[in-house]
Amino acid sequence: MVNRYGYRPTKAVIDTRAIQKNIQSLKSYLHKETAIIAVVKADGYGHGIVEISQAALQAGAEMVSVATPDEAFTLREHGIKSDILVMAPSPVVFAEVAANLAISVTVTSLDWLAEVAKLVDKFKHPLKIHVKIDCGMGRVGIRGKSELQRVIQLIEEVDAFQLEGVFTHFSCADEENAQVTKEQQNLFMEFIGILSEKPKFVHAANSAATLLYPSYQFDAVRFGISLYGIAPSYYVQSQLPFPLQSALSIESELSFVKKIEKGQSISYGATYTTEKDEWIGTIPIGYADGLKRGLRSQEVLIGGERVPIVGTICMDQCMVKLPREMSVGEPVTLIGKQGKEEITVEEWAERIDTIPYEIVVSITKRVPRVYIESDE
Numbered sequence: 001m002v003n004r005y006g007y008r009p010t011k012a013v014i015d016t017r018a019i020q021k022n023i024q025s026l027k028s029y030l031h032k033e034t035a036i037i038a039v040v041k042a043d044g045y046g047h048g049i050v051e052i053s054q055a056a057l058q059a060g061a062e063m064v065s066v067a068t069p070d071e072a073f074t075l076r077e078h079g080i081k082s083d084i085l086v087m088a089p090s091p092v093v094f095a096e097v098a099a100n101l102a103i104s105v106t107v108t109s110l111d112w113l114a115e116v117a118k119l120v121d122k123f124k125h126p127l128k129i130h131v132k133i134d135c136g137m138g139r140v141g142i143r144g145k146s147e148l149q150r151v152i153q154l155i156e157e158v159d160a161f162q163l164e165g166v167f168t169h170f171s172c173a174d175e176e177n178a179q180v181t182k183e184q185q186n187l188f189m190e191f192i193g194i195l196s197e198k199p200k201f202v203h204a205a206n207s208a209a210t211l212l213y214p215s216y217q218f219d220a221v222r223f224g225i226s227l228y229g230i231a232p233s234y235y236v237q238s239q240l241p242f243p244l245q246s247a248l249s250i251e252s253e254l255s256f257v258k259k260i261e262k263g264q265s266i267s268y269g270a271t272y273t274t275e276k277d278e279w280i281g282t283i284p285i286g287y288a289d290g291l292k293r294g295l296r297s298q299e300v301l302i303g304g305e306r307v308p309i310v311g312t313i314c315m316d317q318c319m320v321k322l323p324r325e326m327s328v329g330e331p332v333t334l335i336g337k338q339g340k341e342e343i344t345v346e347e348w349a350e351r352i353d354t355i356p357y358e359i360v361v362s363i364t365k366r367v368p369r370v371y372i373e374s375d376e
């Protein structure tokens with residue numbers, strides 16, 4: 001069959017070796033018995049949920065976690081057999097399916113669990129449960145110790161319930177000031193202290209906490225953004241205990257090249273006017289691909305050199321000011337390395353005043369993901 005994606009050269013190249021290396025480095029940094037939960041929600045942070053899960057599990061992650069029931073379904077449909085945790089609240093009706101597919105659910109309130117308890121007769125397998133404590137994130141989870149006690153009691157009373165984990169999520173772990181994280185950690189310890197029996201997995205740390213606070217690793221860490229080789233913040237970047245390897249490159253080719261005279265305008269709104277006779281190249285990538293309009297002065301790499309985008313970024317294309325005449329088909333790297341130069345996800349994020357997380361999940365479905373396994 002014809003490869004329908006082969007005609008447009010724009011693609012996201014994902015190096016699964018980088019994912020594996022990040023897991024391997026993390027494994028040697030953590031205690032031997034600490035489990036790694038690879039966070040693959042939002043289509044593996046835009047990198048591809050199935051391929052990333054496979055790579056992470058192969059490299060030694062024990063479990064994967066997602067945000068929504070359909071992400072968990074996708075993983076089971078594609079043959080992922082590991083434990084899967086849905087980290088956010090799910091509708092009550094999902095519990096039966098979750099039990100039958102061995103998907104672990106997050107319990108964020110006694111009321112939710114009490115509703116699920118009415119349905120357990122239909123379960124073919126026990127429901128695996130992680131209880132979420134809200135220690136200051138203020139998003140979802142149990143905030144009172146008596147509610148936690150009643151949740152645990154209900155889990156113990158119902159045979160079809162199986163307590164697998166208790167967890168929390170830090171709100172400020174990527175910041176230099178450790179105060180808030182310490183307070184949240186102390187509160188979490190108080191909650192853990194009231195459990196008569198410790199579940200298999202107590203977990204709290206996201207990437208930032210994993211990398212900055214090894215003493216908060218408990219039984220498992222939930223490693224998200226740094227699995228993909230990206231530091232959660234500049235502060236964490238400056239403190240990394242091991243190097244991260246970024247997995248994502250965005251590549252394309254020049255689709256059109258022209259020389260135009262001084263004083264001609266480029267693209268919508270005529271916001272750029274050539275300062276002299278200039279070579280202008282066109283790249284088939286635009287904001288419908290995730291190259292946001294705010295990136296209008298961002299550089300790309302062509303021939304190993306940094307070349308600026310000029311004029312407004314269009315939906316499907318953008319223009320660059322070339323240093324000299326170049327050919328149609330010349331490779332362009334928008335994120336990644338060419339020669340000695342590199343453009344990172346972090347560079348894009350800084351330019352449009354956002355976080356790298358938002359950049360990677362904004363690369364749209366139209367951009368085909370191509371998987372490679374680079375050499376060691």
Ligand SMILES: Cc1ncc(COP(=O)(O)O)c(C=O)c1O
Nearest residue numbers: 039087169206207222223224225
């Ligand atoms: C509950 C929970 N745990 C872990 C993570 C992973 O965080 P990070 O990508 O910063 O490692 C997230 C992501 O937002 C999350 O919501």
